[in-house]
Amino acid sequence: MTTAVALAVHIFGAVIWVGGMFAIYVCLRPALGTLDPPQRLRLMRVTFQKFFLWVWVAILLLLASGYWIVFMRFGGFAGAGLHIHLMQMTGWLMIALFVWLFHGPWLSFKRAVDSEDWPSAGAGLSRIRQIIAVNLPLGLLVVGSSFAGPMLIARSGTTIPMLPLVMAGILSRSPAPGAEAIGRWCGSITGASACNSRPTTLLSPGLRRANFC
Secondary structure: OHHHHHHHHHHHHHHHHHHHHHHHHHHHHHHHOOOOOOHHHHHHHHHHHHHHHHHHHHHHHHHHHHHHHHHHHHOHHHOOOOHHHHHHHHHHHHHHHHHHHHHHHHHHHHHHHHHOHHHHHHHHHHHHHHHHHHHHHHHHHHHHHHHHHHOOOOOOOOOHHHHHHHHOOOOOEEEEEEHHHHHHHHHHHHHHHHHHHHHHHHHHHHHHHOOOO
């Protein structure tokens, strides 16, 4: 696995999990208010059954790609920036909440819907909603920390965030659009020592030629 592949896999996992929670909680849940309770609960049962399968896949992708990057590119946690530690801590908290949701409220909710016990199903759905209401902001925090990483390690000269590198053109062999502007931004908040540190091996030759750092 190359760094570019690992980064892409890591982003895919985050998009599947966090994006799915956002779509369900912010878009689908309010729209179901027009349905009768049995219809609404049946629809959520089918939706969660399909979505939770993909969450398990996303968790495997995130763990495998994340730890590959930490150990193969940063040489372990000692070489990783503060934002990496923040992402790991928050990620494990999200995983713990999901495991609890899956083996507790979700299984109870599924059994209640299958037996048409609508009051119990409604209570189970409420508990699922409450856990997602906690996990969604945590997921957005993890995504945001990957962008805000330079702020967390400003002047420390340790690392630069992974996700903006991908967005700027890590997979490109030629200078990415806006790479020079990103380079000036990088230098303004981290200083030359941070930009010249070892993790710049993550950059493509095109970005290095564009003076990203």
